[in-house]
Amino acid sequence: xxxxxxxxxxxxxxxxxxxxxxxxxxxxxxxxxxxxxxxxxxxxxxxxxxxxxxxxxxxxxxxxxxxxxxxxxxxxxxxxxxxxxxxxxxxxxxxxxxxxxxxxxxxxxxxxxxxxxxxxxxxxxxxxxxxxxxxxxxxxxxxxxxxxxxxxxxxxxxxxxxxxxxxxxxxx
Numbered sequence: 047x048x049x050x051x052x053x054x055x056x057x058x059x060x061x062x063x064x065x066x067x068x069x070x071x072x073x074x075x076x077x078x079x080x081x082x083x084x085x086x087x088x089x090x091x092x093x094x095x096x097x098x099x100x101x102x103x104x105x106x107x108x109x110x111x112x113x114x115x116x117x118x119x120x121x122x123x124x125x126x127x128x129x130x131x132x133x134x135x136x137x138x139x140x141x142x143x144x145x146x147x148x149x150x151x152x153x154x155x156x157x158x159x160x161x162x163x164x165x166x167x168x169x170x171x172x173x174x175x176x177x178x179x180x181x182x183x184x185x186x187x188x189x190x191x192x193x194x195x196x197x198x199x200x201x202x203x204x205x206x207x208x209x210x211x212x213x214x215x216x217x218x
């Protein structure tokens with residue numbers, strides 16, 4: 047099974063995210079992650095969708111999304127030609143699980159992944175980790191000797207590298 051990251055530039059109108067996600071729902075396509083936010087030009091929103099399937103299905107998704115009325119531009123973010131990141135907030139108990147031991151302290155693990163402690167209480171810590179999906183998954187694996195109390199991930203977002211393939215809308 048392959049994975050495709052779509053960077054979709056859409057008109058910033060009410061209901062546009064619903065239109066795009068509704069296409070996936072109607073067609074039975076799976077969304078692995080979705081994130082959206084306004085761009086530097088407030089007339090446009092960038093939606094990043096990660097979907098998986100066989101090559102034929104992923105091509106069909108791309109073609110169907112491109113046909114939507116609100117879609118202005120669509121790019122496929124390939125690993126070598128793009129920068130992608132995801133944000134994760136992870137609330138971790140500061141007590142090691144009884145049945146496990148850890149060679150590294152929790153602070154060492156957080157530092158090793160360039161994480162940031164954003165909140166701390168006597169019995170838990172909330173950590174912010176940013177990076178690619180593999181990095182976040184590795185962090186979760188590394189802190190496995192501690193109990194994860196809560197977890198929130200933003201989903202992938204990204205941009206293509208370089209200045210050659212940038213969408214410049216006409217000013218209105």
